[in-house]
Amino acid sequence: MDFSDVSLVALRVFREVAERGTFTAAATSLGYTQSAVSRQIASIERAAGASLLERRRDGVRLTTAGQVVLRNAARVLDQLDATTRELAGLPAEGGTVRLGWFPSAGAVLLPRAIASLRRSQPAIRVISREGSTPSLVRALRAGTVDLALLASAPPFRPLDAESPTLELETLIERSLMLAVPTGHPLAAGDSVDVAELRGQRWIAGPAAGEDTLMGVWPGLDERPEIAHTARDWLAKLHLVAAGAGLTTVSASLAGAAPPGVRIIAVHGGPQELRRIILARLPGRLTDAAAHLADALRTTVR
Amino acid sequence: MDFSDVSLVALRVFREVAERGTFTAAATSLGYTQSAVSRQIASIERAAGASLLERRRDGVRLTTAGQVVLRNAARVLDQLDATTRELAGLPAEGGTVRLGWFPSAGAVLLPRAIASLRRSQPAIRVISREGSTPSLVRALRAGTVDLALLASAPPFRPLDAESPTLELETLIERSLMLAVPTGHPLAAGDSVDVAELRGQRWIAGPAAGEDTLMGVWPGLDERPEIAHTARDWLAKLHLVAAGAGLTTVSASLAGAAPPGVRIIAVHGGPQELRRIILARLPGRLTDAAAHLADALRTTVR
DNA sequence: CACGTAGTATGCGTAAACGTCATGGACTTC
DNA sequence: GAAGTCCATGACGTTTACGCATACTACGTG
Known part of the structure; x- marks a missing residue:
């Protein structure tokens, strides 16, 4: 039994679990039962020959091996999506950024930044979704969003202890x-x-x-x-x-x-200081993501 | 039905078919029956929503969509293998080159080049296999070998008409x-x-x-x-x-x-001139492949 | 022109894989 | 200690996927 024997379903389920943090949440999000998710995870762990998730009382956490698998699963699934688009004759998904944001960013910051970006770079398409800080952090790690707007309050703790360390940029710091x-x-x-x-x-x-x-x-x-x-x-x-x-x-x-x-x-x-933070995985940004980051920086001022 | 619904088995079978040129050959090579291969191909074509293979009297040929799928399938499967290695704690497979060669290259050229490469770059691991010109060309396209040593005789026709065009370098031209x-x-x-x-x-x-x-x-x-x-x-x-x-x-x-x-x-x-040709897919070479290519060039002289 | 050969497609039966349901066990909270 | 929130697992039905045998097609040969 080799990791090459995983199934794509298992990879998808695993990514969803990594993103949701619990089997149950991943299951409802995928339209499965918790039982099915449990089995799929068992199967991918068998294939990997290692435990990928640490079971805790409030859900699961990635082990080191789990982080490896998550990173790679994201690549495999992205590659597959890219293939789908290429077959459909759609342009390679280079001009799209996926952004996650904390709820208060949705009323002003997000719409303004999108409008400004549309003026300066009309070709860039932004896909966004709201989320809590932990869910957005997981989404970053799962490769489901490229950038995340997060709110942070003193004592400004690190967002998580996982590796690789997220790259954080404080866009602005203002009072509550x-x-x-x-x-x-x-x-x-x-x-x-x-x-x-x-x-x-x-x-x-x-x-x-x-x-x-x-x-x-x-x-x-x-x-x-x-x-x-x-x-x-x-x-x-x-x-x-x-x-x-x-x-x-x-x-x-x-x-x-x-x-x-x-x-x-x-x-x-x-x-009562509050920071607005732009977070992302280390590594180079796509052009589209870099432009969106710029738009967010200028909008925030 | 979306291309994301393919199974990994289907991708592997497809790559093998692309590499072997016939369902039957791919089947025996995979330990399947021809029937199973035929069904898997049918399933991947259903997922892709297009015909991927042109059935001809002597086997099959990739359609344009088939070329797209092959390129992407190779990436997905490679990514999966990389994951397997990473999980096993093995070094990322950066120092390995896969070389295909025509039979007469195996007695002198290949061993000498490998020996010379081992002296200059002991860290590089070479994996090689013998093959006929068409099978090696298909292997290049399937991403199963990185470089191919081919023999060519007048009138030095192009190796195939597929896209992308292979990059060819004549290492030497000598008489039969x-x-x-x-x-x-x-x-x-x-x-x-x-x-x-x-x-x-x-x-x-x-x-x-x-x-x-x-x-x-x-x-x-x-x-x-x-x-x-x-x-x-x-x-x-x-x-x-x-x-x-x-x-x-x-x-x-x-x-x-x-x-x-x-x-x-x-x-x-x-x-009666005969050329020895070094062929590869367009795009950048890995360091290891570039070194092997150098070793082959100097050995040939 | 019948026949052999080399290729792919397909009906059928069986065995394995997968998802659901129901239940159990570990642990926390009220 | 009862209820709630997790994940794990045995039993069961359905779907999937394979092998076998058998078409079907196109070409080359005597």
């Missing part, structure tokens, strides 16, 4: 902002003091983040009152506009506040 | 020679006149070549008397040594004549 309804007392000036945030009602994100709760201003010395939780930015901002509460927003959303919402700064507390 | 037993009257001098070849007995190659019969001096104005036919050079030369007849040899065999055999020139007739 606050979204308030225009009629609200706090909306009078351009900024408020952190002390004024006591006793406010908050609109938080859905998952209680490990340490800090997304949406609520960090470091408050009280137990915040959470009136609503929502994942979607449009929903959150319109809840703010309706006076349902306040929420924190990335500075990059400043240009996209709907009527009835003001985005203001907060002073007086410790600085 | 004659192998005679040392005791033979013709062995007295360094050369004989073509007129003296009348009435000789000959040791020919096995397959009656299309126009000229290998082993018999070309252009004789008589029906040659063929005493023996043999494929193997060692056998042929020892038959000559035993006085069983004469045979033509490539000049490159001159250094390998066993005791009892002399290799001499023939004058008086039209020059």
Whole structure:
């Protein structure tokens, strides 16, 4: 039994598992059952003659051999896709970039960068998708996206400990902002003091983040009152506009506040810096990816 | 049904068919039946959505789409092999060249070049195999060998009409020679006149070549008397040594004549030039291949 | 002109591969 | 300790893929 005996299905399943982080997620994404995924992984591990995934309680992690296989599987599958396109008579997929982005980047940064890129390089096609930081990091490693826009908060930990190390570029570093309804007392000036945030009602994100709760201003010395939780930015901002509460927003959303919402700064507390990071696998970028990276850099300013 | 739905088996079978030129040959080489090969090809053609092989009376020929698929299949399969090696902890197969050679190159040219390469570049590993011109040309196109040493006779036709065009380099051009037993009257001098070849007995190659019969001096104005036919050079030369007849040899065999055999020139007739050609696919060579090519060039002189 | 030869295609039967269902085991969280 | 979230595995049905035998086609030969 040799690694050459793997099946293409196994390679695809493996890539999906690497990207999703759990068998179950990969299975639903592929339209399989978890059982089928488990068997396919067992088969590819048998073929590789080594354990490729470390089973942990919250899913799986790539072993060293797993990283090798992932890198190669991505190449094989890409080559196959390239063949498909070539057979269909389509142009070689050189002018396409795949970008992953964190949710707050979708309202302003992403559309502006795409528009600017279309002006300067109309031939380049951008395919993008939203995702959380871990899922985008996995997508980078699985070769499913070429670039990833990530948000990062202090203490700015490395994104993962895998190899090869991702190449990171901080596009901008700005303070966290606050979204308030225009009629609200706090909306009078351009900024408020952190002390004024006591006793406010908050609109938080859905998952209680490990340490800090997304949406609520960090470091408050009280137990915040959470009136609503929502994942979607449009929903959150319109809840703010309706006076349902306040929420924190990335500075990059400043240009996209709907009527009835003001985005203001907060002073007086410790600085709440947030970085927007452009991440990619080491190695040379395609021309299209380099152009998109440029467009993102200039747009961010 | 998309080309991404092919199976790896189908890709391998396809490459083998491209290399062998017939389903039947590919089947025996793979340990399959012809029936299985036929089905696999049908399946890959269904996946590709196009006919990949032109069925002809003597086997098959690649269509344009077939060439596309072959090129890509070779890459996919190579990538898979590379993965296998990487998993096994072996060094990336960068220091290996695969060389194909025509039978007369095996006695002198090949061993000398390998020895010289081992002196100058001991790290390079050469894998080689014998083959006929058409089979080596197909092997080049299938990506199974990196370089091919071919013999060519006037009118020096192109090796095939496929695309991309192979890159050819004439290493040397010398006259066809004659192998005679040392005791033979013709062995007295360094050369004989073509007129003296009348009435000789000959040791020919096995397959009656299309126009000229290998082993018999070309252009004789008589029906040659063929005493023996043999494929193997060692056998042929020892038959000559035993006085069983004469045979033509490539000049490159001159250094390998066993005791009892002399290799001499023939004058008086039209020059019977033979070229030794180094062929490869267009594109950049690996370092190892370039070194082997150098070794072959210097050895040939 | 019948026949042998060298090639590919295809109907049929069997054996292996694969995916689902259902269940079990390990571990964490409430 | 009950429930939830993972992955693993035995049992089962369906599909796939192979080999065998047999067409079918085109060409060369006597």
